[in-house]
Amino acid sequence: YCVLGFEVDTVNSVQFSNHTGYDHWTGQVMTANELHTLYDGLKLNGVNRYDYVLTGYTRDASFLEMVVDIIRELKCQNPNLVYVCDPVMGDQRNGDGYMYVPEHLLPVYKEKVVPVADIITPNQYEAEILAGKKMNTEKEALEVMDLLHAMGPETVVITSSDLPSSLGKDYLIALGSLRKIKADGTLVKERIRMEIPKVDAVFVGTGDLFTAMLLAWTHTHPNNLKMACEKTASALQHIVRRTINHARGKEPGMWVGGGMLGWGGGTWDGWGGLHCWVVGCRVGWGGCSAEGSVRH
């Protein structure tokens, strides 16, 4: 199906009853073999040419390794392919970080996945464990982003952090860094900081949504990370506000689903012809969050 001008093929990396923030969850974790089988089908039909690949939540190391093999092959098919990786591993609550996927995935992300990624979207905790360095200050955050660039990706966006905001404790900080070596050898660096008004609730799926929106907006603004991030954050802000208003009963009749991608301004139509492959799960039905949107 076609969303925001992208024709998207989705592949489940897990198929769960609900997201793992619930007390219980059941379902299947997809294996490397299952992914390979699907990819083989695409190859046999000669339809394995993509403009973008986006990956999200995964629990299986060999599945991740297979993703890397496939990305390499897809990049041979289309050298301009952009791989957007959300290294979904964990989060922090009240300053304490924890992993919600098996710990042995970290070295696979570090050594194999991040090096082939063009854009990565870790949260603060994921950025710190990938870089092997804490970021307690903005200066340290810039150093962490430089370490992540050195691992491969040209674009690094830290989707949320608890760095202090000059606007007060009701704001969360997101940071972005674009580091490009131009054809003439000069290094271009663009750093951005966004202060995002916090909604007093915990959302699941917002990181997934952020990454999908960023993919779409960096396509429209390939050399303007500020614009891409602003439009992404704008959509997120609208969605979390509408979601919380709905949950609190202030906004009747709203459906929290994939269709919500339509907020945030801008023209969403007419990009035509783009082909994007999303490897990630579809989390959750019901509940209060932007989770439907991970369907991209």
Ligand SMILES: Nc1ncnc2c1ncn2[C@@H]1O[C@H](COP(=O)(O)OP(=O)(O)O)[C@@H](O)[C@H]1O
């Ligand atoms: N409580 C919140 N209030 C406002 N915006 C939020 C909130 N939680 C998430 N967001 C939005 O979702 C984006 C992704 O944040 P988050 O879900 O914390 O990332 P991750 O899932 O990678 O940890 C943020 O940049 C912000 O735009």
